[in-house]
Amino acid sequence: MTTRTRYFVIASLLVLTVGLGTGLVAYYVGFPMSAFQRAGGPEELRYMPRDAAVVAYADVREVMTSQLRQRVHDAIPTPENGQQEFENQTGINIERDIDRVVACAQAAPDGSGVKGGGMVLARGRFDEVKIESLMRSHGAEAESYKGSRLIETYGPHQHQADHDTKFAVAFMEPGLVAVGTADLVRTAIDIHAGGNLPNATANEDLMTMIRSLDTGNNAWAVGRFDALRQQARLPEQVASQIPPITWFSVASHVNGGIRGIIRAETRDDESANNLRDVVRGFMAMAKLGAGSKPEMQTMLQSLELGGTGKTVALSFAVPVEVLDVISKGKRGH
Amino acid sequence: MTGTQRPTVFRSALRVFDLSLGQMLWSRRSVFLGLLVGGPVLLAFAIRAAVALEPRALPRVNGAAVSGGALFGMIIWLLYIRFIVPVLGVFYGTALIADEVDDKTITYLFTRPIPRSAVLLGKYLAYLVCTVLLVLPSVMLVYFFVVPLTGSIGDSFPSLLEDLAMLAVGLAAYGAVFALVGARLKRPLVIGLVYAFGWEPAVLLFPGYLKRLTVGYYLQALVPHAMPNDSAVSILMQAFREVPSLLASLTALAVITAVTLWQAGEAVERREYVLEQ
Numbered sequence: 341m342t343t344r345t346r347y348f349v350i351a352s353l354l355v356l357t358v359g360l361g362t363g364l365v366a367y368y369v370g371f372p373m374s375a376f377q378r379a380g381g382p383e384e385l386r387y388m389p390r391d392a393a394v395v396a397y398a399d400v401r402e403v404m405t406s407q408l409r410q411r412v413h414d415a416i417p418t419p420e421n422g423q424q425e426f427e428n429q430t431g432i433n434i435e436r437d438i439d440r441v442v443a444c445a446q447a448a449p450d451g452s453g454v455k456g457g458g459m460v461l462a463r464g465r466f467d468e469v470k471i472e473s474l475m476r477s478h479g480a481e482a483e484s485y486k487g488s489r490l491i492e493t494y495g496p497h498q499h500q501a502d503h504d505t506k507f508a509v510a511f512m513e514p515g516l517v518a519v520g521t522a523d524l525v526r527t528a529i530d531i532h533a534g535g536n537l538p539n540a541t542a543n544e545d546l547m548t549m550i551r552s553l554d555t556g557n558n559a560w561a562v563g564r565f566d567a568l569r570q571q572a573r574l575p576e577q578v579a580s581q582i583p584p585i586t587w588f589s590v591a592s593h594v595n596g597g598i599r600g601i602i603r604a605e606t607r608d609d610e611s612a613n614n615l616r617d618v619v620r621g622f623m624a625m626a627k628l629g630a631g632s633k634p635e636m637q638t639m640l641q642s643l644e645l646g647g648t649g650k651t652v653a654l655s656f657a658v659p660v661e662v663l664d665v666i667s668k669g670k671r672g673h
Numbered sequence: 674m675t676g677t678q679r680p681t682v683f684r685s686a687l688r689v690f691d692l693s694l695g696q697m698l699w700s701r702r703s704v705f706l707g708l709l710v711g712g713p714v715l716l717a718f719a720i721r722a723a724v725a726l727e728p729r730a731l732p733r734v735n736g737a738a739v740s741g742g743a744l745f746g747m748i749i750w751l752l753y754i755r756f757i758v759p760v761l762g763v764f765y766g767t768a769l770i771a772d773e774v775d776d777k778t779i780t781y782l783f784t785r786p787i788p789r790s791a792v793l794l795g796k797y798l799a800y801l802v803c804t805v806l807l808v809l810p811s812v813m814l815v816y817f818f819v820v821p822l823t824g825s826i827g828d829s830f831p832s833l834l835e836d837l838a839m840l841a842v843g844l845a846a847y848g849a850v851f852a853l854v855g856a857r858l859k860r861p862l863v864i865g866l867v868y869a870f871g872w873e874p875a876v877l878l879f880p881g882y883l884k885r886l887t888v889g890y891y892l893q894a895l896v897p898h899a900m901p902n903d904s905a906v907s908i909l910m911q912a913f914r915e916v917p918s919l920l921a922s923l924t925a926l927a928v929i930t931a932v933t934l935w936q937a938g939e940a941v942e943r944r945e946y947v948l949e950q
Contacts, residue, residue: 345695352806359813363834366827548828552741609897613916648746649832649897 381541381550384442384461387512387528388540393447394563395540395550400438400464402558407596411660429493430509430519431467431474438464444540446524447567459520459528461512468511475509485526486533488512492522545587549605553591557600560591565604583611583618597662601655608650615652619645636662682794685787689795690802697796697803702764706804709760710811713752717818720744724822741822742829746897748815749836753808754896758840759869759889761804762847767861769796769852774946783946790938797852797934804844809837832897839895842926846888849930853937856944888929891922 341349382397403409427433443460472482472491480493492508506522510529518525531539540546546562553560565585584607592600606612623643630636642657680688697703720732732744770793773779782792816833820826847869854868855861873889884890894916917925 341691342695345698348698349802349806352810355810355813359810359817360834362817363826363830367830368827646743646746648742648829651742653743 385540388444390538392444393567394445396443396561399558431471438462457521457524459524557591562589583615597659599657603653682791685791686794690798693799717815721818741820745819758843763865765800766848766851767855767865771855793941835897843892846926849933853933856937856940891925894922
């Protein structure tokens with residue numbers, strides 16, 4: 341073997357050894373990802389509890405100003421009671437004041453779904469004094485809790501005795517407000533004040549899912565499937581047919597239409613293959629059912645099944661024409 | 674009378690391997706090989722650089738950003754499985770003996786006091802080491818460029834190991850099949866190309882048993898990533914795809930490699946190579 345051939349073999353084996361060694365360390369001891377990339381995800385995750393069952397994000401400004409939203413809004417003028425009610429209670433106008441929101445839901449302690457509480461962290465422009473005075477005029481109580489202003493109230497449909505559903509607003513930092521069940525908002529302040537209390541960014545499984553969605557999508561959600569399944573209360577016959585899914589995620593980019601991807605992490609490769617088969621079957625049925633509806637065919641043709649190993653991914657695109665057809669149908673009725 | 678003992682096939686093959694590895698690595702064909710395995714690395718580097726400069730540059734499928742792991746899976750399927758591995762098998766496998774015949778140097782090898790089949794075996798080993806040492810580091814670099822974009826190295830590491838093993842097995846199987854083609858047939862390159870890019874993809878498209886006569890059928894069953902729906906052909910392939918079990922695939926590929934290599938050795942032992950003047 342000549343010297344240069346020997347050098348080539350050594351260099352090649354070196355690349356393989358270093359690569360495999362790095363991968364092995366990452367696999368067994370959780371290689372610090374920051375060596376290669378940022379921690380990932382919106383910074384509001386630092387205020388969320390580590391055991392959050394579902395985390396969702398939306399770039400409210402982008403979604404609200406998207407062509408899709410405008411067309412849907414024009415086509416189906418929906419009553420905005422909820423939005424108005426929220427503004428009446430808190431003084432926060434969702435469209436005008438909020439840039440983006442990150443929401444989380446905690447699983448109930450008894451494992452009965454995601455009823456353990458929910459919280460939305462909204463970043464934008466908030467008049468703290470105005471919001472507090474408005475809420476106090478509606479009977480809310482304000483206090484200082486670990487350095488943050490906390491305003492607690494009962495929702496319009498909630499009963500005073502129902503302490504679990506007490507609703508709270510807290511100003512975490514300039515331009516960031518937490519709105520949600522009082523317990524969870526207090527937890528967010530605890531995490532913020534405690535400094536090193538475990539937050540959602542310490543949940544590596546969750547963060548891995550979030551990192552895969554964080555770029556280029558203006559709305560996404562990630563969650564533990566068991567929490568969702570319990571919440572859905574599926575019949576046993578149906579639940580037993582669903583392959584064991586551990587995590588799910590939905591990511592989308594909303595603009596002229598909606599383009600997105602739904603992912604499911606299964607327990608093992610075989611479950612992923614089973615799930616792919618199930619999805620493939622549904623896709624085939626849907627394509628047959630679409631028949632002569634060109635707008636539906638366009639949408640169904642956009643469905644693409646993929647994924648690697650334990651991941652099953654289904655990407656989709658809903659063109660605005662499909663939504664036009666749906667809205668025409670609604671108006672027709 | 675004292676006679677020197679004839680070396681065994683394996684010892685002779687190792688000697689031929691030692692000579693052939695350098696020849697194979699530093700031949701003109703290596704430029705082609707370098708371009709072939711360097712292409713995906715450059716592509717992965719370009720994606721990495723683009724995403725570093727502008728996060729929204731992450732490739733998209735139907736407008737949705739593709740995760741690093743999924744992108745790596747697509748590169749493995751579209752570049753390595755469907756193109757690089759068969760091409761390397763065809764170009765190098767068919768040339769193991771054919772090159773020596775074309776260069777009229779086969780006589781020098783056959784006049785050595787070694788079994789003729791050792792020449793083929795040694796050259797096959799050189800092909801395997803040469804391609805494995807180029808393709809696997811290339812895959813490793815692509816992996817480290819692409820997967821950390823939005824994924825976790827630790828999480829997808831087992832699938833990387835599966836990819837590396839699968840590619841090595843694929844190179845071994847395709848190399849053996851095309852070594853047989855090169856040893857037995859005239860114009861082996863044309864026949865090899867027709868097989869790799871005509872017969873195999875065509876047969877994999879249709880239902881039936883014919884696909885079991887291909888390397889691709891068993892190799893594709895070992896890929897840990899979902900087959901991408903990049904074209905109508907891929908969708909048809911998925912529709913009629915039967916996935917043999919891991920054990921069946923590995924057994925079939927081992928049998929294909931062993932039988933074709935043995936047949937190639939037999940062909941080299943028996944065939945009379947006529948050197949054109």
